[in-house]
Amino acid sequence: MTGRLRAALRRAWPVTTLRQAWRFVREWSGDAAYETYRARGGGGSVPLSREEFYLDSLERRYGQPSRCC
Numbered sequence: 001m002t003g004r005l006r007a008a009l010r011r012a013w014p015v016t017t018l019r020q021a022w023r024f025v026r027e028w029s030g031d032a033a034y035e036t037y038r039a040r041g042g043g044g045s046v047p048l049s050r051e052e053f054y055l056d057s058l059e060r061r062y063g064q065p066s067r068c069c
Helices: 003-029 033-039 050-062
Strands: none
Touching: 033 050
C-alpha cells in the first residue's frame, strides 16, 4: 500500500463511519422511511409524494380502532 493511499484511507474512514452512524440513526428513528419506501420501489408505477406518504403512515398508525380493553 502506498503512502498516499494509506493517508487517503485514514482521512476517509472517519467520514464514512459518521455517515453510516447518521444513516442508522435516521432509519432507527423513522426519519428515513420515505427514502426506504422509494428505494424499495414503493407504490408501483405511481409512487406517493412525501406528503401523501406521511398522511398514509399517520392513517395506518392512528386510523385503526384501538384493541385495548
